[in-house]
Amino acid sequence: MDIQNLIDNISTNCSRIQKRTFVKGSIITTYMEKRRQICILTSGKADLIRYNLNGSQDIIDKFSKNDIFGETFYPVNSNNELVVKATDNCEVLIFLYDDISIKCKQNCKYHTELSANLLEIVIQNTMHQNTRIEVLSKRTIRDKLLTYFSILSNKNYNKKITIPFSLTSLADYLSVDRSAMMREIKSLIDEGFIIKESKNVIRLMY
């Protein structure tokens, strides 16, 4: 059973692992020190929001299908509140880190499977993070774009790439101003580095 299948088929009748649904706009979880909760988003979208003491609130992460989150993976302290809010209707697996290493009462096979595959899931997440860090650490929008495009291209051994989300989301992922990014994409087209074949399909010429 691969990870995708595991996540898709996880049982809801395990006493340790909940499968819950959340409507758009509701709070999925609040990060709490020492609890070590783990959540896996099986459908929908959600934002990780930081409420600072001074009242400001920042979206510091965005989650989509198969993303893993929870205070287990984030430095948490009492100086600010971290909250995950559903930006779409969501389905989420929720369990505690400490519960996953011990057998559940029913000794159910999903619990065992999840336990055996949690490391693999976390490693997959690490890979995504490493990719994002590599892109974010480029200094110019141009380099961020070219790096991101190259990674997509290399992954599929194809110069024709499909951006897996909207350009607005791409700007968020690259953490740059959208209009500045659009300007830069236009320059890349004008200078012959890329060809835009359709809205989300780009051909790399380098």
Next chain:
Amino acid sequence: MDIQNLIDNISTNCSRIQKRTFVKGSIITTYMEKRRQICILTSGKADLIRYNLNGSQDIIDKFSKNDIFGETFYPVNSNNELVVKATDNCEVLIFLYDDISIKCKQNCKYHTELSANLLEIVIQNTMHQNTRIEVLSKRTIRDKLLTYFSILSNKNYNKKITIPFSLTSLADYLSVDRSAMMREIKSLIDEGFIIKESKNVIRLMY
């Protein structure tokens, strides 16, 4: 045994887990598809370098004590070469992901311990990555600095923080031009946001 102790005391006589030393300038490892090697740096410093097909080489990550790396955590493909180079004399634990889940011939206790704690080590790494991503995703140098400072401050519940490395390294961590960062630090001091108590010690006034 906590993770730090585990890493410090790991046995060298386990057939599956090597403890190797590398002199400054030497290649610790080259990332290879499908091998799934895992390395833990127990002392020294190293750079992850990407050699692109066009001949350019980028430092895409920097490792120090207790950092974990290897192709297990990085998307690897044949279009470019990823190499870890010692920038100081290094001591490194090296093993394969697949070897860690099976018992070693000697059934040694370190192998067992490492196996049991690998998830915890990877999660710790995830936390560091999340922190870095939060900082890198700020758009201005000022916000990157203030976010980084706040995280340090919150962690220790103290407005007086000590930057754990040189300002040159801080600029690398934030992925910004060093001189521009110095200029921004000066502005933060002039505007009363921070006070520099000594070279690496800063007091936050916000």
Next chain:
DNA sequence: ATAAAATTGTTGCAAATGCAACAGAAAAAA
């Protein structure tokens, strides 16, 4: 102790970026 290397601090300037604002196109909801 002395030399070499690394780090800090500073500045001018050109280039890149964010911000604000808006119109049109496309997609989603009613």
Next chain:
DNA sequence: TTTTTTCTGTTGCATTTGCAACAATTTTAT
């Protein structure tokens, strides 16, 4: 279908940033 919302595309302008270059200081190596 029609309306509403989201997304794309564009531009002017002020601000921020990177780059280059250099001197002074501190740290490390010889």
